[in-house]
Amino acid sequence: MIIITRASITDAELDAIRERIEQRGMRTHLSRGVERTIIGCIGDESLLAEVPLRSMPGVEDVVPVLKPYKLASREFAAALSVVRVGDDPSRPGRVAAFGGPAIAIIAGPCSVEGPDMLRETAEAVRDAGGVMLRGGAFKPRTSPYAFQGLGASALKMLADVRRTTGMPVVTEVMDPRQIDDVAEHADMLQVGARNMQNFSLLSELGRVKRPVLLKRGLSATIKELLMAAEYIMAQGNRDVVLCERGIRTFEVATRNTLDVAAVPVLKRETHLPVIVDPSHAGGVADLVAPLSFAAIAAGADGLIVEVHPDPANALSDGDQSLSLDGFRELMRRLAPFAAAAGRSLGTSADSARAGAAA
Numbered sequence: 529m530i531i532i533t534r535a536s537i538t539d540a541e542l543d544a545i546r547e548r549i550e551q552r553g554m555r556t557h558l559s560r561g562v563e564r565t566i567i568g569c570i571g572d573e574s575l576l577a578e579v580p581l582r583s584m585p586g587v588e589d590v591v592p593v594l595k596p597y598k599l600a601s602r603e604f605a606a607a608l609s610v611v612r613v614g615d616d617p618s619r620p621g622r623v624a625a626f627g628g629p630a631i632a633i634i635a636g637p638c639s640v641e642g643p644d645m646l647r648e649t650a651e652a653v654r655d656a657g658g659v660m661l662r663g664g665a666f667k668p669r670t671s672p673y674a675f676q677g678l679g680a681s682a683l684k685m686l687a688d689v690r691r692t693t694g695m696p697v698v699t700e701v702m703d704p705r706q707i708d709d710v711a712e713h714a715d716m717l718q719v720g721a722r723n724m725q726n727f728s729l730l731s732e733l734g735r736v737k738r739p740v741l742l743k744r745g746l747s748a749t750i751k752e753l754l755m756a757a758e759y760i761m762a763q764g765n766r767d768v769v770l771c772e773r774g775i776r777t778f779e780v781a782t783r784n785t786l787d788v789a790a791v792p793v794l795k796r797e798t799h800l801p802v803i804v805d806p807s808h809a810g811g812v813a814d815l816v817a818p819l820s821f822a823a824i825a826a827g828a829d830g831l832i833v834e835v836h837p838d839p840a841n842a843l844s845d846g847d848q849s850l851s852l853d854g855f856r857e858l859m860r861r862l863a864p865f866a867a868a869a870g871r872s873l874g875t876s877a878d879s880a881r882a883g884a885a886a
């Protein structure tokens with residue numbers, strides 16, 4: 529359940545309500561908005577049956593939350609969340625904001641293949657208006673004989689390019705044992721589709737002080753995606769960005785089926801930002817632009833796009849990778865769609881301001 533408090537509530541009244549709830553063995557979560565503050569209660573609600581919450585000073589209303597996800601639910605937050613990436617005072621650089629007024633574009637190679645291609649791609653992405661660099665170091669490949677990524681050396685390359693371009697970086701973490709190393713080098717940790725229900729990985733990521741990009745599983749429902757986010761949030765990490773990346777259906781004309789409807793459904797159900805991966809959804813470069821337009825029209829807060837300086841020779845996912853020119857062209861064509869959705873692209877206002885503040 530959530531407790532909606534009066535605008536006039538004092539800190540002492542707020543503390544008294546929380547104490548009363550926690551004494552009964554429940555956890556509380558505070559979300560302060562401009563207009564209202566919400567106390568979320570997590571645990572067995574029957575424990576509160578005898579507590580006269582409604583008559584406690586400062587309480588406006590008590591509302592049950594029937595959804596199985598609590599911390600991720602829209603009801604639990606006083607306002608939509610903005611997840612800031614790269615906002616670490618010990619590491620100067622730009623900040624990318626997800627869920628604010630600007631649509632944030634992440635782009636980069638499927639896999640980090642070497643320092644030169646990474647730097648060339650990063651500079652092109654940044655100059656075209658991308659706010660973050662992606663690049664796989666540990667790759668979840670279907671075949672054990674396929675290129676598995678450069679591993680730890682790719683993490684170093686990402687950190688180097690982060691320093692020279694100022695752009696925050698995101699990379700996938702496949703195993704709890706990789707978390708510390710990835711968190712040291714990257715600004716955001718990606719959970720890939722194949723690991724969306726790796727609950728021990730999710731719980732460990734809940735204890736890390738880095739935002740998490742959580743991709744929807746290949747055959748996961750929207751509810752399962754939100755429950756996966758709940759696993760991370762339940763351990764204390766509230767900075768989660770959700771990613772719709774296509775699901776497996778009977779259709780084979782595309783690599784996956786982009787579930788465009790997932791975007792407005794998620795925006796209704798959760799306060800977390802939602803982005804779309806048109807590259808893994810469509811599986812071919814030609815589909816990246818139309819799927820990106822659809823994502824923005826549906827209300828996505830950002831995109832994650834695969835870009836490679838030489839897609840024909842990429843070590844993974846070349847078919848779906850845009851060339852550097854292709855990415856520049858995409859960014860030009862996205863602008864009117866962003867404007868039609870009442871948003872700007874990440875280069876303007878919000879992210880630039882965020883960057884200046886860093």
Ligand code: PEP
Pocket residue numbers: 638664668719720721722743773805808
């Ligand atoms: C990726 O982003 O490179 C990737 C492997 O994506 P997914 O987990 O969505 O398949």
Ligand code: MN
Pocket residue numbers: 638639808834844845
């Ligand atoms: Mn890929």
